[in-house]
Amino acid sequence: DQQVKQNSPSLSVQEGRISILNCDYTNSMFDYFLWYKKYPAEGPTFLISISSIKDKNEDGRFTVFLNKSAKHLSLHIVPSQPGDSAVYFCAARTAGTYKYIFGTGTRLKVLA
């Protein structure tokens, strides 16, 4: 029973264009959502987060949108750069817990 789902295993985008990575969840008790970026042979690194009381959070080229009614969040990267090529994981936690549940990741390839 996968509570956090990333249905697109891979995505290719041209350099300079927008990358949109999607994530769906099933648990309405999630209160924080995170995006992690992972390069090969490295651990995931924190990218951006959003609280369930917000619908948007922006940090430079990265923006996360949260649609609670649809139980959907997305990560927008504008403009995309070749160095953004990595696997992106979304993660969510239930309020008051330490446990983050991860999606299976989307591999982003930014073409030069």
Next chain:
Amino acid sequence: DTAVSQTPKYLVTQMGNDKSIKCEQNLGHDTMYWYKQDSKKFLKIMFSYNNKELIINETVPNRFSPKSPDKAHLNLHINSLELGDSAVYFCASSQDEKIAYGYTFGSGTRLTVV
């Protein structure tokens, strides 16, 4: 001065052996975790310790035993290794009041059981 360090990075061993993976964090974080990424890329939590106390213990075989000698260390011992234990194991840590920002992960230990 790596924040969360795991050793070894690669581990190849035969079925039935017992092995340990070590993890250390120098961030002063309160909580440490072990996650397993299997062949299908699912990243699943196994255990978590907060100030040396076990706080998360997911459904994993009891061949897996975490040990936290102090707040900065969380080791994972695996007895009687099986082929299905082959995976990448990630250690992570977090600061209690900043849990909303998630974890800092180590670079992973790729375990291959042959």
